[in-house]
Amino acid sequence: MGKTDWGIVWEVLPNLLTGLKTSLAITLLVIIISAVAAVPVALARMAEFDLIRWIAQGYIELFRCTPVLIQLFWMFYALPILLDISLSGFTAAVIAISANLTAQVAEVYRAGFQSVPAEQLEAAKVLQVDRYHQVASIIVPQTLRQQLPALLSIAINGFKDTALVSVIGVVDLMFAANTAAAQTYRSLEILTGAALVYFVVAFPLSLLVSYLERRGQQRLNESASKRTKQAVAA
Incomplete structure (x- = not known):
């Protein structure tokens, strides 16, 4: 077994960081698209x-129950044939991961929408607030606050999923790492370095998710304690 040379990681780090920019660009676009869609x-x-409900459920289950890798291949190879168009690897990657995350985020939104107190929606109807403004001003803001930890977790998974886009030729962090490993025959060091880059980006978000979950649980406990005291006082 040959000696390891961790210095090679520093030599290829600029290439890894260039690939990271592509990974982050895909992640940002995917988060924006899926959050809206x-x-x-x-x-x-x-x-x-x-x-309408069956079509939406079919879409959600299709993308939740099939591998992201297959979705990437389908968007890059099959969709252009089906629509007689040409797609770059970057565009196909954004479409595939956005479609996948949209299905996941939609289920999170649905849970959030259903948790909005019915009294608020009834009051909006009494005040003749139309459906669009009910969604934009009442339902969505409360859902985003309540479901933020889950949404951040999905965003982290979306960032990690970008590691797959190298298989369709996108020059992302993983593509740069694989290329450097093949050129230097230092797979152990370089792939470990790439993993650390992914970790450095994702770990702070993971800590934020944990913090928000703890704060949310604390608020629920305080609310339950307050209701208990009110019931005892009554």
Whole structure:
């Protein structure tokens, strides 16, 4: 077994960081697209009209129950054939991961929408607030506050999923790491270095998720304690 040379990681680090920029760009686009697209999907999933609800549920289950890797291949190789268009690897990656995350975020939104107190929606109807403003001003803001930890967890998973886009030729962090490893024959050192880069980016967000979950649980405990004291006093 040959000696390790961790100094090689510093030599290829500029290439890894260049690839990281692509990974972060994909992640940012995917988060924005899925955050917006998931709203109508979640509303459709809750629709009273069966056909609309079934279509939304079918979309969600399709992307939740198939591997992201297959979705990437399908968007890059099959979709252009189906639509007779040309897609770059970057565009196909954004479409595939956005579609996947939209399905996940839609379910989080749905849970949040259903947790909004019915009294608030009834009051909005009495005040003749239309459905669009009910969603934009009442439902979505409360959902984002309540479901922020879950949404951040999905965002972290979306960032990690970008490691797969190298298989369709996108020059991301993983592509840069694989290329450097093949050129230097230092797979152990370089792939470990790439893993550390992913960790450095994702770990702070993971800590934020844990903090928000603890704070949310603390608020629930305080609220339950307050209701208990009020019940005892009554």
